[in-house]
Amino acid sequence: MGLFDKLAGWLGLKKKEVHVLCLGLDNSGKTTIINKLKPSNAQTQDIVPTIGFSIEKFKTSSLSFTVFDMSGQGRYRNLWEHYYKEGQAIIFVIDSSDKLRMVVAKEELDTLLTHPDIKHRRIPILFFANKMDLRDAVSSVKVSQLLSLENIKDKPWHICASDALKGEGLQEGVDWLQDQIQAMKT
Amino acid sequence: MAATSSSSSSSESNEANSKWLDAHYDPMANLYTFSSCIALADLHGDGEYKLVVGDLGMAGHTMRLKVYRGTGLASESTLLDLPAAVTTFLMDQNEPRTPAVAVASGPFIYVYKNLRPYFKFTLPPLDANPLEQDVWEQAKEDMIDPLTLKEMLEGIRDKAEIPLSVRSLRFLAQDVPEMENFVNLHKGQPIKRQTVITCMSTLKKNMADEDAVSCLVIGTESADVLILDPEAFTILAKMTLPSVPAFLDVMGQFDVEYRVTVACRDGSIYILRRESKRPKYCIELSAQPMGLVRVHKNIVAGCSDETLQGYTQKGKKLWTVYLPAPLMTMSLLDHKSRGFQAVMVGLANQEVHMYLDKNLVDVIRTQDVVTSICFGRYGREDNTLIMTSKGGGLIIKILKRTAVFEEKDMSLGPPVAQSIRLSVPKKTRLYVDQTLRERENAVAMHHVFQMDLYRLRLMAARAYVKALESSLAPITSTLQEPIKMNAVVQGIGPTFKLTLHIQNTSAGRPSINLLVSFLYDQSLYAMKRAFFKAPMLVPGLNYPIETFVECLSDKGISDVIKVFVLREGQSMPLLTAHINMPVSEGLAAA
Numbered sequence: 078m079g080l081f082d083k084l085a086g087w088l089g090l091k092k093k094e095v096h097v098l099c100l101g102l103d104n105s106g107k108t109t110i111i112n113k114l115k116p117s118n119a120q121t122q123d124i125v126p127t128i129g130f131s132i133e134k135f136k137t138s139s140l141s142f143t144v145f146d147m148s149g150q151g152r153y154r155n156l157w158e159h160y161y162k163e164g165q166a167i168i169f170v171i172d173s174s175d176k177l178r179m180v181v182a183k184e185e186l187d188t189l190l191t192h193p194d195i196k197h198r199r200i201p202i203l204f205f206a207n208k209m210d211l212r213d214a215v216s217s218v219k220v221s222q223l224l225s226l227e228n229i230k231d232k233p234w235h236i237c238a239s240d241a242l243k244g245e246g247l248q249e250g251v252d253w254l255q256d257q258i259q260a261m262k263t
Numbered sequence: 264m265a266a267t268s269s270s271s272s273s274s275e276s277n278e279a280n281s282k283w284l285d286a287h288y289d290p291m292a293n294l295y296t297f298s299s300c301i302a303l304a305d306l307h308g309d310g311e312y313k314l315v316v317g318d319l320g321m322a323g324h325t326m327r328l329k330v331y332r333g334t335g336l337a338s339e340s341t342l343l344d345l346p347a348a349v350t351t352f353l354m355d356q357n358e359p360r361t362p363a364v365a366v367a368s369g370p371f372i373y374v375y376k377n378l379r380p381y382f383k384f385t386l387p388p389l390d391a392n393p394l395e396q397d398v399w400e401q402a403k404e405d406m407i408d409p410l411t412l413k414e415m416l417e418g419i420r421d422k423a424e425i426p427l428s429v430r431s432l433r434f435l436a437q438d439v440p441e442m443e444n445f446v447n448l449h450k451g452q453p454i455k456r457q458t459v460i461t462c463m464s465t466l467k468k469n470m471a472d473e474d475a476v477s478c479l480v481i482g483t484e485s486a487d488v489l490i491l492d493p494e495a496f497t498i499l500a501k502m503t504l505p506s507v508p509a510f511l512d513v514m515g516q517f518d519v520e521y522r523v524t525v526a527c528r529d530g531s532i533y534i535l536r537r538e539s540k541r542p543k544y545c546i547e548l549s550a551q552p553m554g555l556v557r558v559h560k561n562i563v564a565g566c567s568d569e570t571l572q573g574y575t576q577k578g579k580k581l582w583t584v585y586l587p588a589p590l591m592t593m594s595l596l597d598h599k600s601r602g603f604q605a606v607m608v609g610l611a612n613q614e615v616h617m618y619l620d621k622n623l624v625d626v627i628r629t630q631d632v633v634t635s636i637c638f639g640r641y642g643r644e645d646n647t648l649i650m651t652s653k654g655g656g657l658i659i660k661i662l663k664r665t666a667v668f669e670e671k672d673m674s675l676g677p678p679v680a681q682s683i684r685l686s687v688p689k690k691t692r693l694y695v696d697q698t699l700r701e702r703e704n705a706v707a708m709h710h711v712f713q714m715d716l717y718r719l720r721l722m723a724a725r726a727y728v729k730a731l732e733s734s735l736a737p738i739t740s741t742l743q744e745p746i747k748m749n750a751v752v753q754g755i756g757p758t759f760k761l762t763l764h765i766q767n768t769s770a771g772r773p774s775i776n777l778l779v780s781f782l783y784d785q786s787l788y789a790m791k792r793a794f795f796k797a798p799m800l801v802p803g804l805n806y807p808i809e810t811f812v813e814c815l816s817d818k819g820i821s822d823v824i825k826v827f828v829l830r831e832g833q834s835m836p837l838l839t840a841h842i843n844m845p846v847s848e849g850l851a852a853a
Binding site: 102103104151152154155175176177178179180181184185188213 | 284285286287310333334335600641642643644645659661663664665
């Protein structure tokens, strides 16, 4: 980092870059959440199922996020692990109205947490219990119970209920993530 | 409730290495059904697959068509009669591509679109027995009383080839006082003979795509197989079987080429093809069929004698697997993304076994006996296993993304090597002649063999006794003096060096006062000392005793030199060794 970059950093002109992985089952709302976090002029109207992955960027007050929005479809889930090394934080999205596939989400989370690239790193994980607006959605407490999040001892994690269509709950989560990343860097 | 109950279920011990995730278990779902009455389809065209179940209810009432979405019941509608089969199929090309639900019950097929009644198909009536018609005609004109009618109908029932109509059968089942009323009530209507549907399946019309229009294929109690047009519900093809179909499997496309495999109640499987009015192949099973599944191109039938049998599509038997318990139901596991197909078998011992060909690849233990199995896409998950149990429970399991079925057999049994085929050479003429001869003269050959064997044994015994009596063996037979001896001849002649190795093999007793004597032909050999005293033999040690033998003959002949080890004062040798002397070559050379 050159002197000018440092100076810019102190002055708050250039923001620190972080790489974030956005994971979760298909149809859980990953792309919708990322889309909603982008500035309103860059948002797209129609969200289609992601193929492979897509890279999105957005900025918060002090950080510049580069998000790897991974596809959640079963046949693309084996791509996830190739990006674990680069990720400095993880956003895990859960469809809280899909009670049937809660076990699948738990299985994928367990595989993620036991992966050698993740296991011994203290990286923050943000959970979005998405689709809270739906009638048959379960509460975020229930979701954390179903995924047995209380067993995650060595990583900071946070779960927040969200409704990605309206954008509710997203800012709370991203603020937490930003605090965690800054706490790690200093 | 259901999701938590599944996580606290008893099968947690082996959950870690299980290939399945317990997604949902509701023991109180009140679903009583069989594999034929269960189907998965994207009923609303929204990408979320629903479960359609024809619920048989309890004791023949409260029959319902239930639709499940996720873990909950989405809708239910009452059925008029017990469902025989439930299937989903696309009727037309219209968007959105929402499949219709067909429920076969009695002689009717009820077709639902958007879960609303849409069409009712009735099987064409069959010809009634003319004799029966005459009798009822007479009853109508009050020419005969109910008792005579009863006798005449019974006569027809016992003899006629065309069976009686349902009305006559019900009449015969009435008590005598009620017959009068029954006749008066029904005699006005003409006699109709109606058959019922026993099984139903679908057949793609002209495209092999997943979302192509399909025809309904039905099997009836009158031993016919009918193929119906998907839109007009006219009969496109009719085939007759020798027996009543119980299970159907259809592959191919109606307009191109298709193959209908039917397991019938006479314990046979018939294979029909396009343009064939009669079965092309017939497989006779060892017992009644309990289920029929097609894996790739092979047919797998489950039988009531607790076996699973595999056949080729031409009816050649491939294998038989013996099941540990009676078979309740069976279904196909089609893992499309891996191109993997296996047969799932629900057993009466509360287990579901998965067979890849004849190999058992996985076992699922369930809380209740499973009566129906369905594998496919449910909700948004591709590999979901849905089972209903005898007690009305609903079990939903999801195959793990990382699960791999190994092709090797996990059940104990004969090793794989046993089933490897050996390349046995062709039978030669000589071999055939020999076998024939052996087959004809088996007894005589056995006698000769036995005789020779006895002789051999006798000779061996005699020789042994003789050796023991004369102590000819190089090892002593007496226990007091266990001595071993061997002799080595060295040299090429005319002088040979003869080394005797004598060893006392007893545990702790030394041998003393032993003499060694040589017996030889004195015209041939000369020896410095033919008789000497052996040293004391300490147990375990090897005593080499060397002597020189000179050959006197130059004619190139040799003889045997006998060595005796004797005890002082006894003429009987303790042991004897025969040394075959080599021919003296030294003299000839000199």
